[in-house]
Amino acid sequence: MQDAVLAMLAKEPSHGYGLRARLRQSLGPLGESMNPGQIYVTLSRLEKAGLVVCERADGLPERPDRKVYALTPAGQQRVATWLAEVGWPKPDMAEFHLKLVAAAAAWLADPVELIAAQRRELLRRLREAQQAILAEPAGSKATLLLEGVVLRLQADLRWLEVCERAWSRGGASRADDRVEGV
Amino acid sequence: MSESSAVVQVRDLVKEHGHGESRVRAVDEVDLVVPEGQTLAVMGPSGCGKSTLLHLMGGLERPSRGEVWLAGQRIDGLSERALARMRRRSVGFVFQAFHLVEELSAVENVELPALLAGRSPRQARRRAGALLERVGLTARARHLPSQLSGGQRQRVAIARALANEPLVVLADEPTGNLDSAATLDVLRIFEELRSAGQTLVIVTHDERVAATADRLVSMRDGMFVDDTRLAGFHPRGLGGLIGLEG
Structure with a gap:
């Protein structure tokens, strides 16, 4: 999950809810069972790991500022590694x-x-x-x-x-x- | 009571092929009740007797022993003529190899059973048009089978099977000759028939086709070895299928 969230940020910095919408859309019907809070948990872990930075964007007057997440250079490096990785999801037989x-x-x-x-x-x-x-x-x-x-x-x-x-x-x-x- | 709610029922059904030493039981003392509106899949390896069972249910073959009932009528002892009439009116067949009349266009193939059952040409054509629309082939109505893809041919065959509003549709490896995209098209149509309450029996060795059914029986060596209800279980959340949760 962490890698997928990072990779989705590679396109452009994004709000948490925007990321969540993109993930859900990509997952289709399977995305509906995604825990709504999961994306924020993942993002805060990534932030602690120094892979993303969180900036406060200028919000509209009535709304609180919203957090915008962006990749750090380390995050970009990790995305590149992840994309190049070849894996085989192990079936549990x-x-x-x-x-x-x-x-x-x-x-x-x-x-x-x-x-x-x-x-x-x-x-x-x-x-x-x-x-x-x-x-x-x-x-x-x-x-x-x-x-x-x-x-x-x-x-x-x-x-x-x-x-x-x-x-x-x-x-x-x-x-x-x-x-x-x- | 069971006969009246059951569309198809077989009792102690046996079908033997060959004689003497080489005699084999293709169907070995099978009992089965298919209630109205049920989609039943019969699975098993080739040679397990599933196609023979389907043929017996539809009156294409006669049993060596046992009974076959269709909508409360016992059919295994009917005369050839009465059997043919019953098949035309009450059973829709779908085969692996489509069995369309190559000289006739799609719409002519679909209207044929209605004409044979004594409907007027106008009625038959109207119904055929509606059925071709249902399977998404209105634009191909005038095409000959040779001008259609395998998937399209099977959809024509399904429309034809529905021409006389059959009590039951019997499909024998309906996707056996189709690629996965065409298989999905056929499964979509079956799903639509299922929700419309059409009684449907599908013989298949494809788990994917079997999984569209409400109920699945597995056959080995002419006998049922498992009878599983697939429908009506609470979805555990699709995410569980790929470990998205947690």
């Missing part, structure tokens, strides 16, 4: 995998049942993301983010399919051992 292993080893639960429950949960989330995409006007950039969520969930669901096949084979040693393309 190990935990679920270990849950299956532990459940099977201790006869605590049937891994196939755990997989089925996980699958139901992911499908409901997929439905949520899908409905949000369908509710957006076609071609909106903000849906790209939701599209990413959908693809990620699809990948997770496919992985669960692979897990299901392996664990149901290991468990009951099914006669039908055919291989499906995944």
